[in-house]
Amino acid sequence: MAVGFHFNTIDQREPSSDTGSAPWHDPRVVAHFIEETEVVGIGSHRNKLMNWLVKRPSNRTVITVVSIGGVGKTTLVKKVYYNEKVVAHFNCRAWIIVSKSYKMEELFRNMIKQFYEARKESAPKEINTMEEVKLIEVLQPYLLEQRYVVVFDDLWDIEFWEHIKLALPNNDKGSGIVITTQNEDVAPTHNESSLCYVHKHLPLTSDKALELFYKKVFQAKEGNCPRELVEPSCKIVGRCEGLPLTIVVIGVLLSSKDKVVSEWSKFYDSLSLELDTNLRLRSILKILSLSYHDLPYYLKACFLYLGMFPEDYSINCARLIRLSIAEGFVKEKQGLTLEELAQAYLNQLIHRSLVQVVKIDVVGKIDFVEFMIYHVRSFFQGQRS
Structure with a gap:
C-alpha cells in the first residue's frame, strides 16, 4: 500500500522561521544546482x-x-x-x-x-x-x-x-x-x-525512477546497483510513486547507510515512521501539503473521499459524480444542476494536478480518472486520524 504520510502533524501555514521551530529548507531550491548528469527522464x-x-x-x-x-x-x-x-x-x-x-x-x-x-x-x-x-x-x-x-x-x-x-x-x-x-x-x-x-509534467516511469534512485544512492559506483539490492530498491522506489523529489531525498539518505539487504529492508519497513520523524524527509511532506491546503473548503472533502477507492483504481466519472452527490459533498447552486456542479468540482481537481484523466470517450468527454495516490492516501489517513 502507499506511504502513510501524516499531514495532520504539519503546520498548514507557510513555512516560517519562528523561534523554537526547526528551520525549513525548501528542497525546490536544489533544482537550481542539479548537474545535467543527475537529471533523468x-x-x-x-x-x-x-x-x-x-x-x-x-x-x-x-x-x-x-x-x-x-x-x-x-x-x-x-x-x-x-x-x-x-x-x-x-x-x-x-x-x-x-x-x-x-x-x-x-x-x-x-x-x-x-x-x-x-x-x-x-x-x-x-x-x-x-x-x-x-x-x-x-x-x-x-x-x-x-x-x-x-x-x-x-x-x-x-x-x-x-x-x-x-x-x-x-x-x-x-x-x-x-x-x-x-x-x-x-x-x-x-x-x-x-x-x-x-x-x-508527469511523474517518472518505473525505469526512470529506478535510474534516478541508483544515481543518488550509488554515486561512487556510477549508479550500478549490487544484484542483492535490486529487489529492495524496487520496493522502496515503488513507494515514491515516480516523484523525483521523494526519490532524490530518500536516495541521498540511503547513500549514507550500509549497502546490505537487512539494513534496507528495515528502512523500507519503517518508511512511514521515517517520513514522520526524519527532518530530511519531512521536507517532502511540506511540499506535498501545499496542494491540499490550497484547495477551497468544498474541494477538500471531495478530494479526501477519493481515498475510499482501491489503490491503482480507475474511477468512472459518472459513478464518482453520483457518489459525490449522494455523500452530500455537492450543494445546490443557482443556475447549475448537481451533476454539472459535481463535474465542475472534478475538473478543478484535474486542473490542480490532483487527479489524472486516464480515458476519454468517443465524443471527447472525460470517462475515467485516477487520483494521485501519494496525495490522497496521505491526506485520507492523516486528516482522519
Whole structure:
C-alpha cells in the first residue's frame, strides 16, 4: 500500500522561521544546482519547451508547466532557462520565484534588476522607492526594445497573470514567458493567444525512477546497483510513486547507510515512521501539503473521499459524480444542476494536478480518472486520524 504520510502533524501555514521551530529548507531550491548528469527522464520535455521558446514566430510565447508538487517542474524549466541556446537567443532574462505570499512591487523590482544585470547594465536606483505603477512605467518601455524571457516559478494565484501581463509587452521580437504551477487554471489560455502552450509534467516511469534512485544512492559506483539490492530498491522506489523529489531525498539518505539487504529492508519497513520523524524527509511532506491546503473548503472533502477507492483504481466519472452527490459533498447552486456542479468540482481537481484523466470517450468527454495516490492516501489517513 502507499506511504502513510501524516499531514495532520504539519503546520498548514507557510513555512516560517519562528523561534523554537526547526528551520525549513525548501528542497525546490536544489533544482537550481542539479548537474545535467543527475537529471533523468526530461530530455525530450526540455527540447519541446526550448523549441516553443526559440523556434516560434516573432509574437510572444507563453508556456505553462503544470504538475503536482515534487514532480520536477522547476528542475525541467531550469534546464531550459540555463541552456546555452536559450541564453544566446534572448537579450535579457529573469527568474522570479512567486509562491503564495508575494508582493507585486518586490517582484517588479527583482525583474528590473535581473533584466538590467543580464545586459550588464545598472538598474535605476530610484526603483527601490517606486510603487507598482511607476515600476511598470520603467519596465514596459525597457522591454519593448528587448527579446526577453522571464520565468515565474511556483505560481498559485489565479489573478497573478492579469496583473503581470500589463508590464510584459508583446513586442513582436519573439519574447517568452514561462510559468510553473500546480494549478492549470492560473495559465493563460489559447483564447488570449495562439502561442499559449501548456505542458503537463508527469511523474517518472518505473525505469526512470529506478535510474534516478541508483544515481543518488550509488554515486561512487556510477549508479550500478549490487544484484542483492535490486529487489529492495524496487520496493522502496515503488513507494515514491515516480516523484523525483521523494526519490532524490530518500536516495541521498540511503547513500549514507550500509549497502546490505537487512539494513534496507528495515528502512523500507519503517518508511512511514521515517517520513514522520526524519527532518530530511519531512521536507517532502511540506511540499506535498501545499496542494491540499490550497484547495477551497468544498474541494477538500471531495478530494479526501477519493481515498475510499482501491489503490491503482480507475474511477468512472459518472459513478464518482453520483457518489459525490449522494455523500452530500455537492450543494445546490443557482443556475447549475448537481451533476454539472459535481463535474465542475472534478475538473478543478484535474486542473490542480490532483487527479489524472486516464480515458476519454468517443465524443471527447472525460470517462475515467485516477487520483494521485501519494496525495490522497496521505491526506485520507492523516486528516482522519
